[in-house]
Amino acid sequence: MTTPARTLSKAGDGVRQFNHDTIDTGDNWQYPPHAYDAIGSLAYLVRMLPQAIEQTMRPVERTHGEERVTVDGGGDPALAVSELRQAIVDAAVKAQALSAALDRMHSAASPLGLDTRGLPEFQGGDGE
Numbered sequence: 001m002t003t004p005a006r007t008l009s010k011a012g013d014g015v016r017q018f019n020h021d022t023i024d025t026g027d028n029w030q031y032p033p034h035a036y037d038a039i040g041s042l043a044y045l046v047r048m049l050p051q052a053i054e055q056t057m058r059p060v061e062r063t064h065g066e067e068r069v070t071v072d073g074g075g076d077p078a079l080a081v082s083e084l085r086q087a088i089v090d091a092a093v094k095a096q097a098l099s100a101a102l103d104r105m106h107s108a109a110s111p112l113g114l115d116t117r118g119l120p121e122f123q124g125g126d127g128e
Helices: 004-021 032-047 049-055 058-065 077-109
Strands: none
Touching: 004 032, 032 049, 032 077, 049 077, 058 077
16 A cells, blocks of 8 residues: 555655666766756656645644644643644745756756767767
8 A cells, every 4th residue: 555655755766766877977868958857857846845745744733633642752742743833834945945946957957958960879860
């Protein structure tokens, strides 16, 4: 059974695989359009983070509303939930800022191309 936490874990695994795949350049990771495509996908991912971050509060809020939240060591549930709520707001704001930065990266990468002249893999096309 897939859980919300497992779904996010899979997304993290995908980013980890991307990091591994892009350590070195290769056939599918060597030209500016490759970076442009990857930045676009990363921007798409990050654009969804604020909502995902905010929605992590839902089970806590529900349980807190039922007065069933406990805190290790006997801490105050209301204070702990308030601290979590503030941290979530902070994280969502930072994710929105990251999203804007990635959109700027995507725009900056957009006009970058490749001079194919003299590259054997492009002979017979526009590069001859």
